[in-house]
Amino acid sequence: MSLPLQVKELVYSYPASQSPAVDRISFDVRPGEIVGLLGPNGAGKTTTLHMVLGLLLPTRGEVRIFGQKPTDRGAVLSRLNFASVDVQLPSNLTVFEALDIFGRLYSTPDRRSVIDGWLKKLDLERFRSQRIGSLSAGEHMRLKIGKALLNDPDLLVLDEPTLSLDPAMAEQVRSILKEIQRERGMAMLHTSHNMHEVETFCDRIVFLHRGKKLAEGAPEAVVKRFGSSSLQELFIRVAKSGELFAEEGKPS
Amino acid sequence: MNASLQRIQALWLRYALLHRRSLVRAFDIVFWPVLDLLVWSFVTRYLQQVITPTGPKVVLFFIGALIGWDIHYRGQQAVTISLMEEIWTRNLVNLLIAPVRLWEWVCASFLYGATKIAVVAVLLSLIAKALVSFNILAISGSFIPLAASLLFFGWSIGLVTAGILLRYGYAAEALIWGIPFLLQPFSCVFYPVHSLPAWAQPIALALPTTHAFEALRMAMRGEAVQASSWLWIVGLNAVYFALALALFVRMFRRARVGGQLGRLGQD
Ligand SMILES: Nc1ncnc2c1ncn2[C@@H]1O[C@H](COP(=O)(O)OP(=O)(O)OP(=O)(O)O)[C@@H](O)[C@H]1O
Ligand SMILES: [Mg+2]
Numbered sequence: 001m002s003l004p005l006q007v008k009e010l011v012y013s014y015p016a017s018q019s020p021a022v023d024r025i026s027f028d029v030r031p032g033e034i035v036g037l038l039g040p041n042g043a044g045k046t047t048t049l050h051m052v053l054g055l056l057l058p059t060r061g062e063v064r065i066f067g068q069k070p071t072d073r074g075a076v077l078s079r080l081n082f083a084s085v086d087v088q089l090p091s092n093l094t095v096f097e098a099l100d101i102f103g104r105l106y107s108t109p110d111r112r113s114v115i116d117g118w119l120k121k122l123d124l125e126r127f128r129s130q131r132i133g134s135l136s137a138g139e140h141m142r143l144k145i146g147k148a149l150l151n152d153p154d155l156l157v158l159d160e161p162t163l164s165l166d167p168a169m170a171e172q173v174r175s176i177l178k179e180i181q182r183e184r185g186m187a188m189l190h191t192s193h194n195m196h197e198v199e200t201f202c203d204r205i206v207f208l209h210r211g212k213k214l215a216e217g218a219p220e221a222v223v224k225r226f227g228s229s230s231l232q233e234l235f236i237r238v239a240k241s242g243e244l245f246a247e248e249g250k251p252s
Numbered sequence: 253m254n255a256s257l258q259r260i261q262a263l264w265l266r267y268a269l270l271h272r273r274s275l276v277r278a279f280d281i282v283f284w285p286v287l288d289l290l291v292w293s294f295v296t297r298y299l300q301q302v303i304t305p306t307g308p309k310v311v312l313f314f315i316g317a318l319i320g321w322d323i324h325y326r327g328q329q330a331v332t333i334s335l336m337e338e339i340w341t342r343n344l345v346n347l348l349i350a351p352v353r354l355w356e357w358v359c360a361s362f363l364y365g366a367t368k369i370a371v372v373a374v375l376l377s378l379i380a381k382a383l384v385s386f387n388i389l390a391i392s393g394s395f396i397p398l399a400a401s402l403l404f405f406g407w408s409i410g411l412v413t414a415g416i417l418l419r420y421g422y423a424a425e426a427l428i429w430g431i432p433f434l435l436q437p438f439s440c441v442f443y444p445v446h447s448l449p450a451w452a453q454p455i456a457l458a459l460p461t462t463h464a465f466e467a468l469r470m471a472m473r474g475e476a477v478q479a480s481s482w483l484w485i486v487g488l489n490a491v492y493f494a495l496a497l498a499l500f501v502r503m504f505r506r507a508r509v510g511g512q513l514g515r516l517g518q519d
Contacts, residue, residue, distance in 0.1 A: 014511050015510050015511070047511075050511070050514040053348075053514075054349070054508075055345060055348055055349070055508065055513045056508060056514055057508050071508070073353065075351075077349060077350065077351040078351040080349065082349045084345070086345075087342055087343070088341060088342040088343060089341075090266070090341040092270055092274060092341070093266070093269060101262050102346070102350065104258055104261070104262030105262050105263070105347075105351070105352055106351065107255050107258060107259075
């Protein structure tokens, strides 16, 4: 059986820039696994996610989602979904209208009750007929997560999903996602700058710095290997003196 | 229902709903075309009185041409505006990662344009009838296929402008809004081809719009539109449509290589 996600020797150079934004990165996401993509600002996380989603063609290397290229735009897209801080739902539609339209686009069976189910779970019921443009950032983020779950994806990609959520809501969203992971074996690839979240939520992390993969493994294992006391501490160390790490590929 | 049809319908709905939500947008559909028509109706009435008060109502030709041009222009705009809407609202990525085919989006934007135009055309025809007793129904046999050809060419130009938008983003905005007006002088909307200077005539004849407007004038004079006109209209439209579609797909692919696709609207 093909893995939800295989990333092999991925390289991407933006036409305007000198050094590659993503430099020979490889990693897998296995069924039912939550993988966190970590790294300082500009490390290449979003660029990597864009290649995973087929929005961007790799300069070299390849992405396989359930064995298929995302750019083939075939059946694989109906097993995938994505939510991001950078991507919004149409501000001029109501909450229900937007979900209804995406439900149609994903051919969600029993659309209405699925939508009602997510509105309830994500605590959005009272916003059902409200314009999306008038939602708060956190409400909008929850809605985007609702949209990303409409097709019951086998692989869910999230770019900083909890950034605008208050701690309680972030916890609720994580527990919903964990529940789906347990029940259905949904695989997840997500980025986050919240180290506490990463430690508790991810089965495995892929640590990027300046486009290169610095480390990979279970959060505790990575922390231990680098002789740090916590992921937060490790992160700050890498961000400050990352070049050393990046070149040697191991701790000093 | 067929999944493709369902997706096209969903996208059409997405654009149609914009108008229910916004009075300004609803206005946009009717406001400019109606104002245009009012100005031209008054101008033509005046010209008729000055030039030939008792002669044939030649100036009515302006009204027919105006409606025809509006159909073409709005067909183009609908495609571009549908894409801009996705970029403005930062929704494009959601569509790109959904199992929506590019051609399904293209069809939806075409249908959205056609819907808008149907509303405008009916409205304008009614006003023209009331104001200057210009009865478009009298020539509906030729008018409807000619209008369809103008709309079709509008779609082609819309694909070109949408492609430019995908590839170059808002930096190319002036070009995007300007292209229809670049074509207007050569499309012989309000005057016959032979009235153009010699250098401009070959350009005009290479545009399907020119042939359509020539044919429209024939129809308004009560003459039958010649088969050769239809051939030119259909042939040129097919060629431009194929070129426009190829360009659009190429620009889309280029945007995916250059990294614009995921970040459109963020620059
Ligand atoms: N269109 C572009 N042209 C040139 N360089 C770009 C372009 N887009 C992004 N970059 C660069 O590529 C690098 C990686 O950017 P990316 O957005 O992937 O980082 P990130 O890890 O998601 O960062 P953050 O945590 O800030 O979201 C950055 O240095 C960025 O400046
Ligand atoms: Mg990012």
